[in-house]
Amino acid sequence: MVSIKDIAKQAGVSISTVSYALNGSPKVTDETTARICAIAKELNYVPNAAARSLKTRETKIIGVFLTDFSGAFYGDLLQGTKEILTQKGYDLIVCSGKQSHRMLPERMIDGAIILDETFGNEELLSYAERGHKLVVLDRELLHPNINQVLLDNKAGAMLAAEYLIEQGNGTLYVVTGPSGSYDSKQRLQAVKQAVERTTGVKLIVIEGDFNKSAGERAAARIMAENSGDLVSASVFCFNDEMAIGMFNYLAGKHPNIRIGEQIHIVGFDNMELASYTQPRLSTIDYSKRKWGALAAEQLIKLISGDSVENERIYVTLIKGNSVNTAK
Numbered sequence: 062m063v064s065i066k067d068i069a070k071q072a073g074v075s076i077s078t079v080s081y082a083l084n085g086s087p088k089v090t091d092e093t094t095a096r097i098c099a100i101a102k103e104l105n106y107v108p109n110a111a112a113r114s115l116k117t118r119e120t121k122i123i124g125v126f127l128t129d130f131s132g133a134f135y136g137d138l139l140q141g142t143k144e145i146l147t148q149k150g151y152d153l154i155v156c157s158g159k160q161s162h163r164m165l166p167e168r169m170i171d172g173a174i175i176l177d178e179t180f181g182n183e184e185l186l187s188y189a190e191r192g193h194k195l196v197v198l199d200r201e202l203l204h205p206n207i208n209q210v211l212l213d214n215k216a217g218a219m220l221a222a223e224y225l226i227e228q229g230n231g232t233l234y235v236v237t238g239p240s241g242s243y244d245s246k247q248r249l250q251a252v253k254q255a256v257e258r259t260t261g262v263k264l265i266v267i268e269g270d271f272n273k274s275a276g277e278r279a280a281a282r283i284m285a286e287n288s289g290d291l292v293s294a295s296v297f298c299f300n301d302e303m304a305i306g307m308f309n310y311l312a313g314k315h316p317n318i319r320i321g322e323q324i325h326i327v328g329f330d331n332m333e334l335a336s337y338t339q340p341r342l343s344t345i346d347y348s349k350r351k352w353g354a355l356a357a358e359q360l361i362k363l364i365s366g367d368s369v370e371n372e373r374i375y376v377t378l379i380k381g382n383s384v385n386t387a388k
Contacts, residue, residue, distance in 0.1 A: 062107075063101075063104045063105060063106045063107070064106075065079045065080055065083070065106075067104060067106075068097060068100050068101050068104060068106060071100050071104070072096060072097050072100050074093070074097070078093070078097070079097055079101075082094040082097040082098065083097065083098070083101065083108070119171050120168070120169060120170055120171050121150060121151050121152060121171065122151065122152045122153075122154055122169070122170045122171060123142075123146055123151050123152070123153055123154070123170060123171060123172055123173070123174065123357070123360060124154050124155075124156050124161075124164055124165075124169075124170040124172075124173040124174070125139065125142060125153060125154070125155050125156065125173070125174045125176070126156045126157065126161065126162075126173055126174070126175050126176065126177040126180065127155065127156070127157050127176050127177055128157065128176070128177045128178050128179060129157060130155075130157065131272065134300070134302075134330060134332065134349070137348075137349035137350045137353070138176075138349045138350070138352055138353040139153070139155065139353060140350055140353065141348075141349065141350035141351060141352065141353030141354035141355075141357070142174065142353035142354065142356060142357045143353075143357075144350075144354060144357075145353075145354045145357035145358055145361070146357050146361075149357075149361050151171070151361070154170065156177075157177065158179070159179055162179075162180065162184070165188050165193050166188065166191070166193075171194070171364055172193065172194035172195065172196075172360045172363065172364050173193070173194075173195050173196070173360075174195075174196045174197075174198065174353075174356045174357070174360060175195060175196065175197045175198060175199065175200075176198040176199050177199070178199065178239075178241045178242065178243070182200060182202060185197065185200075185202060185207065186202060186204055186207075189202075189204040189205075189206040189207050190204070190206075192206065193206060194206050194360060194363040194364050195207045195208070195360075195363075196208045196209075196210055196356045196359050196360045196363070197209055197210075197211075198210055198211065198212070198352070198356060199211075199242075199243045199244065200243050206363065208359045208360070208362075208363055208369045208371060208372075209371040209372070210352065210355050210356045210359055210371070210372045210373075210374065211371070211372075211373055211374070212244065212347060212352065212373075212374045212376070213347075213373050213374060213375050213376050214244050214247035214248050214251070215247050215248070215250065215251040216251075216375070216376055217248070217251075217329060217345035217347070217376035217378075218247070218248035218249075218250075218251035218252050218255075218297070218299075218329075218345075219251045219252075219254070219255055220345060220376070220377075220378040221252075221297045221327040221329070221343075221345055221378065222251065222252045222255035222256065222297060223255055224327060224343070224378060224380070225295035225296075225297055225325055225327055226255065226256075226259050226262055226295070228295050228325045230293050230294050230295045230325065231261060231262060231263060231293075232262070232263045232265060232294055232295065233252070233256060233262055233263070233264050233265070233295050233296075233297065234265045234266075234267060234279070234283055234294060234295065234296040234297070235248075235249065235252050235264070235265075235266050235267065235296070235297045235298075235299065236267045236268075236269040236275060236276060236279045236296065236297070236298045236299060236303050236307075237249055237266060237267070237268055237269050237299050238269060238270065238271045238299045238300065239269075239270050239271065240268070242271070244299070245271075245299050248299050248329070249266070249299075252264070252297065267279045267282060267283075269298070269299065269303050271299070271300045271302055271303060272302055272303065272306070273302050273303065273305060273306030273309065274306060275303050275306065276298055276302065276303035276304055276305065276306025276307040276308075276309075276310070277306040277307065277309060277310040279296070279298070279303065279306075279307060280306070280307040280310035280311055280314075281310060281314075283296065283324075284311075284314070284315060292318065292323055292324060293323055293324075294323075294324050294325075295324070295325045295326075295327075296324065296325070296326045296327070297326075297327050298326065298327070298328050298329070299329055300328060300329050300330050301328035301329065301330045301331065301332040301334070301335045301342065301344055302330075302332070303328070304326050304327070304328030304335070304342055304344070305328070305334060305335070305338065305342070307326055308320065308326070308338050308342070311324070320340055321340045321381060321382060325343070326342065326343065326381075327342075327343040327344060327345070327378075328342050328343070328344040328345070329344060329345040330344065330345070330347075330349075331344045331345065331346035331347070331379060338381075340381050340382045341381040341382055342381050343378070343379060343380050343381035344378075344379050344381075345376050345377070345378060345379075346376065346377050346378070346379045347374050347375065347376045347377070348374070351374065352374045355372055355374070359372065
């Protein structure tokens, strides 16, 4: 790989002169700068970004760390993030996995947006203590270099639980997310509070993983525990992916079940596919694009040294409709 030392040798000048020339410094004459740049081009010289960032202490790159890329959830979130970062002159890199964590201590990025449970709280606090700027979307952490932009999970779960309890089925099933998910824990806590305030409601918790297959497994269990096609139940799936998996299972295995009449299902996220289910899936809605955009705005403020306050993304309930699918 060609270095500025190679350019200096061919040009017959010092390394510092090459550095000044390549960075457009007035300390070098236009004639010398042109000659050095021509040699650099001839040698296919590529600047070392890591070395440059050490000198300028910025890369103009922001990292978004995600647990994984599965499902339809992340598109709008990342689009909202990208739009703001582009306006502010930053590029976006999306990361996943333990090995990518080193981008922070090695200062390969100027800051990070975290929606990744593979980061431990102590790890993030240690980065913040060393001056790294972070916005977290999936946990509560207190540090001057960390800002929280959190989804109002409890309010959304309370809306879903209260709506399902009103249907009067007596049994409320919930299908959770992964055990380590902050969002899932917050939603389950709110559901339990809603049930505790209501007499005559039985809560049954089914462990899920935010994937369609978990919704299918939960539907199979619910049908097995009830009287077949005479089932009467309410189900809160902690995301739309699992709710749609439940729809798919019932349509394939129990086509006579009337969703919205015998079984009431509520999801969370209002993904686009939810509007095409028959009947339309009831779900908790919020703007994923706004969530990503706000996270980017808050991170840029942190990097710029501006004051920031923790933010919350608010939610609403979209009610579906019942449809008789009996044949």
